[in-house]
Amino acid sequence: MTRALVNAPKTARPGEVIEIRAMIAHPMETGYRIGPNGAPIPRHIIRRLVCTYDGAEVFAADLYPAMSANPYIAFSMVATASGTIALAWTDDHGATQTATAEITVAG
Amino acid sequence: MTRGGRAVGVTAAALLAGGVAGAADVEPDARRSGADFMAPETRAMQADDASNPGMLWVLEGERLWAEPAGPEGRACATCHGDAARTMRGVAARYPAFDNGSDRPVDLAGRIDQCRQARQGAPPLARESDPLLALTAYVAHQSRGMPVAPPGDTRLDPFRENGRRLFQQPLGQLGLACANCHDERWDGRLGGAPITQAHPTAYPLYRLEWQALGSLQRRLRNCMAGVRAEPLPFGAPELIELELHLMQRAAGMPMETPGVRP
Numbered sequence: 312m313t314r315a316l317v318n319a320p321k322t323a324r325p326g327e328v329i330e331i332r333a334m335i336a337h338p339m340e341t342g343y344r345i346g347p348n349g350a351p352i353p354r355h356i357i358r359r360l361v362c363t364y365d366g367a368e369v370f371a372a373d374l375y376p377a378m379s380a381n382p383y384i385a386f387s388m389v390a391t392a393s394g395t396i397a398l399a400w401t402d403d404h405g406a407t408q409t410a411t412a413e414i415t416v417a418g
Numbered sequence: 419m420t421r422g423g424r425a426v427g428v429t430a431a432a433l434l435a436g437g438v439a440g441a442a443d444v445e446p447d448a449r450r451s452g453a454d455f456m457a458p459e460t461r462a463m464q465a466d467d468a469s470n471p472g473m474l475w476v477l478e479g480e481r482l483w484a485e486p487a488g489p490e491g492r493a494c495a496t497c498h499g500d501a502a503r504t505m506r507g508v509a510a511r512y513p514a515f516d517n518g519s520d521r522p523v524d525l526a527g528r529i530d531q532c533r534q535a536r537q538g539a540p541p542l543a544r545e546s547d548p549l550l551a552l553t554a555y556v557a558h559q560s561r562g563m564p565v566a567p568p569g570d571t572r573l574d575p576f577r578e579n580g581r582r583l584f585q586q587p588l589g590q591l592g593l594a595c596a597n598c599h600d601e602r603w604d605g606r607l608g609g610a611p612i613t614q615a616h617p618t619a620y621p622l623y624r625l626e627w628q629a630l631g632s633l634q635r636r637l638r639n640c641m642a643g644v645r646a647e648p649l650p651f652g653a654p655e656l657i658e659l660e661l662h663l664m665q666r667a668a669g670m671p672m673e674t675p676g677v678r679p
Contacts, residue, residue, distance in 0.1 A: 314478050318468035336474040339628075380628035381471045 315410040317398055322415045323390035331362065331370075333398050334383040335408060341376040357402045360384060365394035390416045443666055444600060444614050451618055451670060452678060455611040460625070464677035472554060472623040472675025475547070475630045479555025482548055488537035494552070497536065501559055509557035510566045510672050513661050515573050522576045524657050526553045526632060544651035550630050554621045557674035564669045565618060573661060580662030583655055589646030595659075610679070616667035617660065619676020630675065633660055 314336035323329050335357070342354025354376065362370040369388050397411045453461055463469050483494045483501055498504045509525055516523040516531070523531065526544065529552050533539045542549035567573075584595045598607065599615035606612060620633040627635075634656045638648035649655050 314474045316468060316473060316477065332468045334469065334471060334474065336471075336478070379625075381474060383469055383471070 315398070315400070315408060317396070317410045317412045319396055319412040319414055320390075321413075322417065325391060325416055325418050327390045327416075328387050329390050329414070330385060330387050331396060331398075331412075332383070332385040333360070333362075333410070334381060335400050335410075336381050337400070337402065339374075339376075339378055339380045339382060343376065355403050357382065357400045359401050361399045361401075362386070362388075363397045363399075364388065365392065390414060392416050442600065444603065446669075449616065449667070449670060450614055451616055451673065452613040453619065453673060453676060455613050456677075456679060460677055460679055464619075464673070470623070470675060470677055472621070472630055472677060475551045475554040475621070475623075476558045476675055478547070479551035479553070479558075482552050483555055487533065488539035490538060492537050494532075501556065505556045505559040507560050507563050507566070509560040509674065510563050511568050513573075513657050513664070514568055515570045521654060522573055522657050522661055524633075524660055525557060526550075527652065527657070529553060529556065545632060545635060550621050550632065553632070554630060554675050557621065557672065560672045561674055563672050565664055565667045565672060567661070567665050567668050576658045577661045577665055579655075580658035580660070583659050584662050588641060589644035591644040593644045595640070615663060616670055617663045618667050618670050619673035619678070621674065622676035622678055624678045626679065633663075 316332075316334045318332040320329050337357050338355060339357065340352055340355040342351065342356075344352045346352045356376055356378065357374050360370075360372045360374065361368060370386050372384060372386075374382065393413075393415045395411050395413055397409060399407050399409045401407045453464060456464075464472075467473050480501075486493045486496075495501070512525040512528070513522040514528070515521075516528070518531075526549055530542050530549060534541055542552075567577075587594045587597075595615065598612050603612050603614045617633045617636075620636070621630050623630050624636075634651055637656055637659060638651075641648040
């Protein structure tokens with residue numbers, strides 16, 4: 312079940328600094344909690360978020376257990392050319408969820 | 419948690435009968451949404467769909483709305499079409515009277531009933547992600563519209579019972595809902611503001627829960643808070659309480675999905 316929201320401007324001028332806001336549904340289970348049966352709940356968090364712009368990596372973040380569930384991350388980048396902004400979240404199970412946004416850059 | 423839950427605070431109520439009989443509802447002009455009591459940052463989080471985590475469930479609900487279920491492969495959209503048109507204002511009128519069971523039914527209950535009867539799909543558990551997602555998606559279509567409780571007179575006895583429950587002392591602390599939410603809503607409990615208990619933003623995302631939850635989950639929280647045994651999910655008393663609360667909030671704008679601390 313992929314539930315991710317990516318918010319990026321539809322259009323920008325060349326060289327403009329734009330803000331990308333991304334949110335994904337994920338339990339971000341810390342691994343420190345004890346379940347009702349007394350056994351620890353296994354850790355299950357997103358480890359890394361990578362953003363690529365036209366195939367080139369422009370932003371990456373390592374996530375740790377202190378992040379809340381359904382993490383929201385905002386960052387800025389410079390718009391250079393029209394293309395695809397792709398985000399990929401990889402979690403402890405090795406599963407990768409992706410979401411994309413298209414941007415048109417014109418002067 | 420067993421069937422004994424239905425008897426919450428009945429003994430205490432008998433002893434303290436009429437303990438808050440004089441409690442008056444919040445004045446209509448003084449009514450404020452729970453969002454009004456929040457920090458500016460939390461209000462901003464709710465106001466912006468890109469940062470409101472409740473939208474993740476709304477998005478999932480939109481997907482489920484169009485997904486076929488049951489043996490005949492019918493989706494919600496097969497009968498109800500475009501939710502933006504057909505479901506607009508619906509949540510603002512719930513709970514409504516259900517002819518089949520001769521009882522009021524809340525929005526989540528109606529969705530599940532429709533799934534079982536019309537789609538022939540297996541029931542969705544209360545508070546499960548799919549049911550919360552569908553409820554949030556349907557209720558989201560009413561965002562900004564005023565709460566409009568139905569005038570159906572068959573609801574009156576249930577609504578009256580909800581009103582009675584609201585004023586009935588519960589649990590070891592012997593507190594009624596009205597003690598805080600009618601009489602002391604401008605105060606604080608611990609560090610947190612007490613609010614007026616207007617359920618206009620449900621299902622909502624509570625930062626404390628780190629998840630979307632229903633009004634029933636919230637009501638059960640409060641019951642545990644006054645050290646009463648919480649009523650089970652789907653209990654008729656919870657729906658009667660919701661009827662009373664929606665009547666109290668009549669005319670206030672819907673906010674689903676809300677964000678609360």
